[in-house]
Amino acid sequence: MSVHGVDDQAEVGIIGGSGLYALDGLTDVRRVRVSTPYGEPSDEVVLGTLSGKRVAFLPRHGEGHRISPSHLPARANIHALKSLGVRQVLSISAVGSLREDYAPGDLVVPDQIVDRTSQARGNSFFDQDVVVHVPFATPYCDRLRPLLADAARANARVHTAGTYCCIEGPQFSTRAESELYRSWGLDIIGMTAVPEARLAREAELCYAGLALVTDYDCWHDGHDSVTAQAVAEVMHRNGEAAKATLTALLTTLPTDVACACQNALATSIITPLTKLPESTRDRYALLLGKYLPTG
Numbered sequence: 139m140s141v142h143g144v145d146d147q148a149e150v151g152i153i154g155g156s157g158l159y160a161l162d163g164l165t166d167v168r169r170v171r172v173s174t175p176y177g178e179p180s181d182e183v184v185l186g187t188l189s190g191k192r193v194a195f196l197p198r199h200g201e202g203h204r205i206s207p208s209h210l211p212a213r214a215n216i217h218a219l220k221s222l223g224v225r226q227v228l229s230i231s232a233v234g235s236l237r238e239d240y241a242p243g244d245l246v247v248p249d250q251i252v253d254r255t256s257q258a259r260g261n262s263f264f265d266q267d268v269v270v271h272v273p274f275a276t277p278y279c280d281r282l283r284p285l286l287a288d289a290a291r292a293n294a295r296v297h298t299a300g301t302y303c304c305i306e307g308p309q310f311s312t313r314a315e316s317e318l319y320r321s322w323g324l325d326i327i328g329m330t331a332v333p334e335a336r337l338a339r340e341a342e343l344c345y346a347g348l349a350l351v352t353d354y355d356c357w358h359d360g361h362d363s364v365t366a367q368a369v370a371e372v373m374h375r376n377g378e379a380a381k382a383t384l385t386a387l388l389t390t391l392p393t394d395v396a397c398a399c400q401n402a403l404a405t406s407i408i409t410p411l412t413k414l415p416e417s418t419r420d421r422y423a424l425l426l427g428k429y430l431p432t433g
């Protein structure tokens with residue numbers, strides 16, 4: 139884990155998705171390379187001030203979109219943000235729509251996730267000596283979600299809830315899969331909410347998603363099936379709505395908050411922490427520090 143100075147601190151983390159590889163309008167910018175017990179994050183973290191808040195911006199797929207969904211270093215990304223002092227994370231994503239009334243260009247603030255991933259994506263930080271079962275019934279922060287939705291309203295049509303179906307990818311879905319997800323009542327589809335949301339909860343961070351609808355996946359008779367190029371084009375056109383939403387949200391976002399997300403481990407650690415090997419204590423220092431016995 140790298141050690142950061144006071145200048146390398148931020149209050150809010152922003153993870154940029156497809157089409158959002160940089161954040162305009164930041165002042166007092168510093169770029170920091172962070173190393174973590176879980177390897178290197180997707181890219182350097184860009185620290186800067188936006189709407190009076192110190193933010194840490196990380197492009198999920200790396201600048202130039204180099205890392206595919208199955209290989210994202212999600213553990214390193216979340217750990218890096220936490221190590222910079224971040225307590226709230228806003229995660230931006232391009233998604234397909236599984237329903238007519240969530241149209242391309244709309245914004246969605248999802249409230250649920252269905253995990254259809256199938257590869258080992260590093261779903262937990264706690265992979266040695268300690269077993270932790272965090273609550274995940276509400277995968278997104280219920281305090282942060284309405285604030286994000288309110289800030290989004292001035293910039294596009296906003297849907298204040300939706301279930302994000304996270305597929306493994308990198309291929310888009312078959313029509314049969316798309317119809318199956320629709321029959322299950324799922325609303326939007328993407329490849330990246332898992333394990334990011336799981337890890338944010340384990341790291342006791344408030345986490346909310348801003349999903350930009352780019353396409354109707356492949357189920358809609360009146361629309362061409364999704365292509366990566368079409369997603370990129372819509373994101374290019376509508377990325378401004380995401381940036382304007384972030385700028386507005388940060389203006390009023392409280393940073394000194396008491397939220398259940400920030401105590402998610404309090405009732406979740408099943409292994410007694412009294413006799414952890416030194417190396418394990420080091421690995422989990424940032425995440426379990428406040429729960430480790432001292433002396």
Ligand SMILES: CSC[C@H]1O[C@H](OP(=O)(O)O)[C@H](O)[C@@H]1O
Pocket residue numbers: 154155156157198199207230231232233307328329330331365366369370
């Ligand atoms: C470029 S199309 C598919 C790609 O876009 C979404 O990424 P992100 O959530 O990072 O915006 C989707 O999950 C896929 O990774």
Ligand SMILES: Nc1ncnc2[nH]cnc12
Pocket residue numbers: 232233234235305310311327328329352353354355356364369
């Ligand atoms: N239809 C879709 N399926 C999966 N990920 C997406 N990202 C944007 N559109 C998508």
